[in-house]
Amino acid sequence: MMKVYLDNNATTMVDPEVKAAMDPYFTEIYGNPNSLHDFGTASHPALRRAMDQMYEAIGARDEDDIVVTSCATESNNWVLKGVYFDLIKNGDKDHIITTEVEHPSITAVCRWLEEQGVRVTYLPVNNDGIVEAHTVRDFITDKTALVSIMWANNETGAIFPVEQIAEVCKEKGVLFHTDGVQAVGKIPVDVIRSGVDFMSFSAHKFHGPKGVGGLYIRNGHPLTSLLHGGEHMGGRRSGTLNVPGIVGMGKAIELANYYLKFEEEHVRRLRDKLEDAILEIPDIYSVGPRDNRTPNTILVSVRGVEGEAMLWDLNRAGIAASTGSACASEDLEANPIMTAVGADSELAHTAVRLSLSRFTTEEEIDYTIEQFKKAVERLRAISSTYAYMPENMKV
Amino acid sequence: MAKTDLIGGSIWEEYSQKVQELMNNPKNQGELTEEDAKRLGGELIVADFGAESCGDAVRLYWIVDPKTDRILDAKFKSFGCGTAIASSDTMVELCKGKTVDEAVKITNIDVEKAMRDEPNTPAVPPQKMHCSVMAYDVIKKAASLYKGVDMESFEDEIIVCECARVSLSTIKEVIRLNDLKTVEEITDYTKAGAFCKSCIKPGGHEEREYYLVDILADTRREMEEEKLKEAAEKQASGEEIPFSDMTLVQKIKAIDSVIDESVRQYLIMDGGNMEVLDVKQNGEYTDVYIRYLGACSGCASSTTGTLYAIESTLKEKLDPNIRVLPI
Numbered sequence: 001m002m003k004v005y006l007d008n009n010a011t012t013m014v015d016p017e018v019k020a021a022m023d024p025y026f027t028e029i030y031g032n033p034n035s036l037h038d039f040g041t042a043s044h045p046a047l048r049r050a051m052d053q054m055y056e057a058i059g060a061r062d063e064d065d066i067v068v069t070s071c072a073t074e075s076n077n078w079v080l081k082g083v084y085f086d087l088i089k090n091g092d093k094d095h096i097i098t099t100e101v102e103h104p105s106i107t108a109v110c111r112w113l114e115e116q117g118v119r120v121t122y123l124p125v126n127n128d129g130i131v132e133a134h135t136v137r138d139f140i141t142d143k144t145a146l147v148s149i150m151w152a153n154n155e156t157g158a159i160f161p162v163e164q165i166a167e168v169c170k171e172k173g174v175l176f177h178t179d180g181v182q183a184v185g186k187i188p189v190d191v192i193r194s195g196v197d198f199m200s201f202s203a204h205k206f207h208g209p210k211g212v213g214g215l216y217i218r219n220g221h222p223l224t225s226l227l228h229g230g231e232h233m234g235g236r237r238s239g240t241l242n243v244p245g246i247v248g249m250g251k252a253i254e255l256a257n258y259y260l261k262f263e264e265e266h267v268r269r270l271r272d273k274l275e276d277a278i279l280e281i282p283d284i285y286s287v288g289p290r291d292n293r294t295p296n297t298i299l300v301s302v303r304g305v306e307g308e309a310m311l312w313d314l315n316r317a318g319i320a321a322s323t324g325s326a327c328a329s330e331d332l333e334a335n336p337i338m339t340a341v342g343a344d345s346e347l348a349h350t351a352v353r354l355s356l357s358r359f360t361t362e363e364e365i366d367y368t369i370e371q372f373k374k375a376v377e378r379l380r381a382i383s384s385t386y387a388y389m390p391e392n393m394k395v
Numbered sequence: 396m397a398k399t400d401l402i403g404g405s406i407w408e409e410y411s412q413k414v415q416e417l418m419n420n421p422k423n424q425g426e427l428t429e430e431d432a433k434r435l436g437g438e439l440i441v442a443d444f445g446a447e448s449c450g451d452a453v454r455l456y457w458i459v460d461p462k463t464d465r466i467l468d469a470k471f472k473s474f475g476c477g478t479a480i481a482s483s484d485t486m487v488e489l490c491k492g493k494t495v496d497e498a499v500k501i502t503n504i505d506v507e508k509a510m511r512d513e514p515n516t517p518a519v520p521p522q523k524m525h526c527s528v529m530a531y532d533v534i535k536k537a538a539s540l541y542k543g544v545d546m547e548s549f550e551d552e553i554i555v556c557e558c559a560r561v562s563l564s565t566i567k568e569v570i571r572l573n574d575l576k577t578v579e580e581i582t583d584y585t586k587a588g589a590f591c592k593s594c595i596k597p598g599g600h601e602e603r604e605y606y607l608v609d610i611l612a613d614t615r616r617e618m619e620e621e622k623l624k625e626a627a628e629k630q631a632s633g634e635e636i637p638f639s640d641m642t643l644v645q646k647i648k649a650i651d652s653v654i655d656e657s658v659r660q661y662l663i664m665d666g667g668n669m670e671v672l673d674v675k676q677n678g679e680y681t682d683v684y685i686r687y688l689g690a691c692s693g694c695a696s697s698t699t700g701t702l703y704a705i706e707s708t709l710k711e712k713l714d715p716n717i718r719v720l721p722i
Contacts, residue, residue, distance in 0.1 A: 306451070309474035312407070312418060346474070382424045382480060384443070384454035384472035 007320045009182060011156050014248070015207040017313060021251040022209065025244040030064060033241050034232065038296035040183075043243045050250025058180075058199070058216060058251040059190035063214040065217040067236045068246050074107035074226070075200035075215035076148075077176045078237075080109045082223035083146045084383055090120055093145035096120045099131050099307075101337055102150055103179060119143075121167055122231040124342045129156040129288045134162035140172045149174045151183035151199070155337045155353055157297025158288045166195035176219075181205055184296040185256030186263055191216050198223075201253075203245070207357070208252030212245030239337055259358050267356050269297035270365050274354065275371040283386070287351075301338065301347040302388020305379040310352050313375035322353045334352045346385060409520035410477065411512040417481035424480075425470045427456035435467045436460065442537035445529045451475040453483050455533045456488065459541055464494045471533075478519045478526035485509050485528035494537060499538045499549045502560055503531040524558035524590040525601070555605045558590030565604060572613045578607045638681075638714035646673050649681055652714045658705050667691030669705070672722060683709065683719045697721060 019263050025046065031039030033047060054066050069075045080096070087093045100122045111118045121139050123131045136147060152159045156274055162178050169176035183189050185206025191199055198221070201212035203351070217223060217236075220272035229238030237300050256263075274299045278284055283303035302310060307323035338348035354368070380386045408658075431437035437458040452474040458467045469490045471483040486506050490498045506527045510518035519527070532546075539546040539610050552562035569575060569584045580593055588607050591598035596608045626645060629636045636690045641649065649670060662668050667690035675682045685705070692700065698721060699701035706719040 014448070239509070304474060306475050309418075309480065312477050315407075381476050382421060382454050382472060385474040 001318045002364065002367045004319045004360075004365075005235050005366050006012050006354040006356060006360070006368065007322045008061075008357040009157075009205070009353065010322055011018060011210065011303050013359055013387035015202075015252060015255055017255060018208055018248050022244040022248040023232070025247050029243070033243060034230065047241065047243065050246045052215060053250035053254040057189075057257045058184065059192050059203075060216055061192060061219075062090070063219050064191070065215075065220055065234070065236065066347065067215050067217065067233050068212045068249070069215055069237060070211055070239075070242070071213040072088045072103075072179065072205075073201075073213075075213050076105040076177075076179055076225065077109055078215060079198045079200070079225045080106065080113060080146070080148065081226060083138075084113055084116065084118060085176075085177060085224040085231070086222065087145040088113075088200045088301075089116070089147070094142050095121070095141060095144040097101075097121045097123065097136060097359045098143060099123045099125060099149055100340055101125050101129070101149070101153055101155075103181070105153060106148055106150075106179060109112050116170055125158070125337075125343055127160035128292065129153055129337065130255055130292070131165075133161055133168045133228045136165050137172070138167045140168070140174055142175050144172070148160065148179070149176075150179040151189070151293050152180075152187065154182050155297075156287045156299045156341070157182070157353070157355075158230055159183070159294065161294050162196065163194050170195060171198075180216075182294060185253065185260075185324045186296060188260060189270055191218070197221060203249035203252050206252050206256035207359075209245050212242055212249045214249065221342040226291035239311075255261045262358055263295055267358055267360065270362065271296055271298060271356050272370060274356075275299065276367050278281055278372055281373060284376075285347060286342070287343075288335070298339070300352055301343060302352065302376055302379075303350065304383035305376060307350050309379050310350070310375060314352075314371065317371035317375070319371055322355070323351055334375055367385045396482075406475070406520045406529065409517075409523075411479070411510055411516070411518040412483075413510045413512055414478065414481040414518050416616040417484045417510070420475040421471075421480055421484040423470050423484050424472065426454075426472060427468060427470050431468065431518065432458045437467045438541070440537050442533055442540055444533035444536045445475075449525060449528050453529050453533050455483075455487070455535050455537050457541070459495060464496065464541075465491050465678055466493055466495065466498060466575075476523075476526060481510060481532075482506050482527035482530040486534065490534065495538050495541055496647065498534050501531065503527040503557065505508075506530050520592045521558075525593070528557045533619075553605065554592070555607065555610065556585075556587035556594045559586040561585045561587035561598050563610065566607070567614050570611060571618060572670055575611070576615070578611060581607055581611065591685075600650055638670075639716075643662050643674065643676065643710070647671070648683060649713055650674060650709060653709055654705070657708050657712065659706075662691055665690055665694075667694065668676075677718075679716050681714065681717045681719060684722055685719060686722050694716055 016341055022247060025043060029042045031037065031042055032041045033040055049067065060066055062256040065207040071076065096113065096118055107319060114120055117263040123135055123139065125131055131149060147165065149160055149165055151162050166176050175197045178196045180189055180201045182205065197218045200213065204210040210326040214227065225236060227238045232238050272290065276299055279286060285301045291367055311321055312322050336353050427439060429439055435458050437460045439458060440457040442455045454472045460467050469487045471487045472484045473480050486501065489501050489505060491511060507518050507524065525682060534547045535549045538549060552564060552662050555561055555566055566587055567587060568582060569581065575581055575584065578588060587614045589596045591599065593601050594603050594607055596606050623642055626636055626640060626642050636645065638646065638649065654671065659668065668688040669685050669691060670685060670688060672686050673684040691697050691701065702719060702721060708715065709717045709719065
């Protein structure tokens with residue numbers, strides 16, 4: 001049986017080149033970079049190179065900071081909690097704007113901030129799965145401290161108009177953070193051109209190692225630290241540097257940037273081929289326009305087939321996909337993205353996400369098409385809703 | 396939380412082999428038609444339950460012999476996850492050959508137990524118990540259609556926890572009988588709230604009509620009110636109430652009156668006095684906080700002989716679990 005990994009928005013394989021770049025820093029050059037002796041300082045050239053690679057990949061300037069964190073969850077927490085301590089708790093602002101479809105490392109922090117007395121506006125997305133800049137403008141008040149809106153959505157791949165949102169925020173004098181986790185390595189990301197104040201990213205989403213992420217901070221903006229301790233990362237984030245991780249993230253982001261064109265052409269072509277074939281099956285619906293999506297992502301709803309049941313059958317065929325379907329998680333709420341884009345209640349429970357990478361092959365896509373069709377056929381034969389669906393509800 | 400909970404597992408790992416097998420190859424999936432009913436000489440019943448909006452919907456087909464009420468054949472269709480498909484299949488298997496009255500007695504617990512590989516190992520993870528509940532409800536729906544009655548007529552109890560099938564009256568009864576004070580205690584006694592946890596408080600898997608937190612609060616309040624009422628009635632009728640059954644106010648009054656009658660006069664004789672500052676219930680003890688006045692304050696015997704005399708008088712006249720604490 002073929003094994004096909006189509007869950008690259010969850011995590012990716014470490015590129016063998018990245019692994020090779022990291023290897024010496026586990027066993028040969030293992031000194032603590034903060035030590036004065038040669039064992040420690042031996043890692044400095046590689047760390048500097050890795051930082052250069054990151055600055056280069058996202059277009060940061062020398063006066064900006066890119067602080068290495070343990071993951072994007074930490075980066076996201078840092079921005080929200082930092083702004084809370086800097087501008088809300090000890091300031092005169094009390095409002096944050098975000099969206100309904102952010103990652104839990106944003107929404108869960110917002111819920112916690114609400115308990116601390118912060119007002120949070122959760123903007124809904126439109127039918128294309130995005131929030132437009134004029135909507136953000138409508139909700140900004142003189143009490144707004146921060147706008148935090150993702151660059152690309154993890155489930156639909158929908159790309160948000162970050163540049164326009166940044167413009168609105170700048171005009172209104174409000175800080176703008178974007179969670180760039182699903183954008184970096186998939187689409188061109190330039191922090192200067194886009195005008196963001198903060199951007200989170202994570203190495204394992206672009207074929208780097210797990211457990212290392214970053215936060216871009218424009219022009220040394222002050223931000224209360226989450227981790228206090230030694231003077232690591234210029235005192236902004238304490239904790240002994242994860243040397244292999246940083247080296248790996250540097251190499252991975254450089255490679256991801258190098259492969260952007262390949263991602264845009266080859267990955268997009270395979271994605272479109274898969275999507276076209278799936279959409280040939282009757283009563284299947286995919287979310288968001290293709291030209292405004294990350295090139296690797298498809299979120300499809302299969303009428304009559306509950307999401308987890310679909311994953312079960314795909315997994316039996318060796319194919320890894322993902323679902324925000326409620327039944328697979330702790331609560332029975334329908335997929336919030338599907339609900340947000342206005343899908344009806346049945347469709348909201350049938351979402352399956354397929355996300356490719358630059359390592360996905362044509363054979364794997366052909367095999368997936370065949371197995372996907374089989375699974376839909378089997379599960380629709382069992383389905384109580386599909387057979388009796390009124391004709392006018394069919395796509 | 397413990398070591399085993401730190402790295403979560405896949406819910407699929409907790410499915411029994413039987414559940415997995417039924418998910419892959421359900422035996423009773425399909426539909427029955429009027430022709431099938433005619434061939435078997437029975438009546439066709441088609442019942443729907445659940446809603447796509449909840450992510451689970453099931454359709455149950457029965458052919459019932461109108462003379463014997465026996466289910467001659469059954470099949471199902473399901474929009475749901477693996478557990479929902481496997482539970483529906485098992486439920487149909489359990490219905491076959493039973494009379495309609497026997498079938499309505501099949502519960503989701505029976506369905507779940509029938510899917511176990513080992514008698515003591517649940518067939519599905521706790522949050523998936525919910526998916527077997529629908530298999531139970533659709534039987535009632537089919538029976539109600541066959542008999543032309545309301546579904547509710549098969550349910551003589553209000554079920555608070557559907558996963559463990561625990562009724563409102565059972566929960567209230569255990570709270571009262573065992574003087575339960577927390578939801579955890581209710582779960583220990585009844586298993587209500589042990590599975591999908593929806594019934595504990597709002598915000599779980601699904602909305603419920605009754606939540607354990609509210610039932611506990613209401614029942615405790617009822618118990619307190621009843622206690623108060625009883626004490627008031629006894630007092631009104633001149634009946635002697637044991638100290639332990641008194642309300643706090645009654646206890647304070649009783650303590651005051653014993654002190655006035657049997658203690659104070661001796662203290663005044665020596666140029667002193669005392670006052671009760673507070674009375675607190677501390678587990679099984681009633682703690683009486685006092686302050687000495689006049690000559691009593693600073694008297695050497697105020698923390699020994701006098702204190703012993705006051706405490707033993709209250710113990711003797713009211714309750715052996717009284718403690719007197721001078722401030």
